[in-house]
Amino acid sequence: xxxxxxxxxxxxxxxxxxxxxxxxxxxxxxxxxxxxxxxxxxxxxxxxxxxxxxxxxxxxxxxxxxxxxxxxxxxxxxxxxxxxxxxxxxxxxxxxxxxxxxxxxxxxxxxxxxxxxxxxxxxxxxxxxxxxxxxxxxxxxxxxxxxxxxxxxxxxxxxxxxxxxxxxxxxxxxxxxxxxxxxxxxxxxxxxxxxxxxxxxxxxxxxxxxxxxxxxxxxxxxxxxxxxxxxx
Numbered sequence: 001x002x003x004x005x006x007x008x009x010x011x012x013x014x015x016x017x018x019x020x021x022x023x024x025x026x027x028x029x030x031x032x033x034x035x036x037x038x039x040x041x042x043x044x045x046x047x048x049x050x051x052x053x054x055x056x057x058x059x060x061x062x063x064x065x066x067x068x069x070x071x072x073x074x075x076x077x078x079x080x081x082x083x084x085x086x087x088x089x090x091x092x093x094x095x096x097x098x099x100x101x102x103x104x105x106x107x108x109x110x111x112x113x114x115x116x117x118x119x120x121x122x123x124x125x126x127x128x129x130x131x132x133x134x135x136x137x138x139x140x141x142x143x144x145x146x147x148x149x150x151x152x153x154x155x156x157x158x159x160x161x162x163x164x165x166x167x168x169x170x171x172x173x174x175x176x177x178x179x180x181x182x183x184x185x186x187x188x189x190x191x192x193x194x195x196x197x198x199x200x201x202x203x204x205x206x207x208x209x210x211x212x213x214x215x216x217x218x219x220x221x222x223x224x225x226x227x228x229x230x231x232x
Contacts (some may be wrong), residue, residue, distance in 0.1 A: 002087045002183045003073075003078065005102050007094035008111030013137035014067075014091055016042045016168025017177065018113060024178035025087060033085035035076045037069045037092040037147055054083040057179070064103050065093035066101040070193065073103065077187070087181060094208035100126035107184035108194065109177070111135045111166075114142055114150045121153040123146045126195040128154070133180055140167060 007012045018034070025032045025206040034048045034055040041059070041088030048055040057078055060068035069076075069092040080088040092101050094110075102108035110131035112120065115138050120126055128134060134154050140148050146164075152164055162180065213220060216232035 001077065001187055002086070002184050003077070003103065003106040003187050004075045004087065004089050004109060004184060005069070006089060006091045006111060007101055007111045007131075008096075008099065008135075009094060009113070009116075009124075013112045013166070013168035014111045014187065015047065015049065016088060017135055017137065017166045017174055018091055019047055019051065019164075020168070020171035020174030021178040022048070022053055022089065024175045024211070025170075026051065026053070028178065028182055029052065029053065030087050030182060031083075031085045032087040032089055033080040033083045034089045034091065035079070037065050037090065039065055039093055039095070054080075054085065062164045064096060064099060066096070066099040067197075068092075069101045069122065070103075073191070087231075094127050096198075097125045097127055098198050100130045101131055103191035104194050105185050105188035105191055107132055107133060107181055109133045111137060111138055113138050114147060118149045118153060120144065121150065124157070128161075129158045130194040130226040131158060131161055132184075133164060134158065135164045135166050135173065135177060137168055139165050152186075166216050174192070 006014055008019055022032050024054045033054050034053055036042055036044050036060045039060050042057060045055045045057045076090060077088060108131045110128045112134060114136050151163060164176050199219055203216045208216060219229055221227045
């Protein structure tokens with residue numbers, strides 16, 4: 001089985017591009033299955049069902065969706081095999097920009113919206129810098145010069161990536177993405193993350209509601225960048 005993890009910020013067009021790519025994979029004679037990871041709510045599974053492909057939904061709720069996706073890789077793969085799929089497309093929300101939900105033997109795809117500004121690729125972090133493929137959407141809404149600047153920013157952040165310009169409405173670029181998925185790596189038995197998880201959790205992560213540092217423990221970073229550990 002092949003695994004492609006498609007991550008990106010909300011509204012970047014992940015689902016629309018993936019639907020077009022899934023349609024192309026079906027034309028190639030492959031059997032894709034989709035696991036859609038979101039935070040609180042989604043109805044995107046209905047859009048995938050129209051393709052006639054099996055789809056499952058996982059809601060991370062109060063957990064980071066990237067972490068939730070990583071924890072459940074085995075369960076997702078087991079489900080995909082039960083559907084007799086040979087390609088699992090895992091779409092995950094990718095919200096905090098400091099996580100990278102990509103296993104080392106999967107095809108890592110980052111979807112980014114060009115209308116977010118020319119410097120956005122430098123702000124996304126490991127979600128983009130560790131990706132094999134960066135899919136750029138909504139290019140029809142900006143000028144050619146802005147697209148070129150955006151492209152250079154992506155290569156500045158991730159020089160080795162493959163850039164695919166895609167349109168979620170027309171399907172442009174989706175066939176190229178589907179080819180990359182088809183020719184991607186086979187899953188290894190033992191997988192590892194491509195990037196270190198966030199350094200630590202603080203007491204905000206575990207439910208402390210009071211503001212101000214004096215109420216918090218763990219690894220704390222100050223406004224001037226200084227980092228310290230507070231607690232036992």
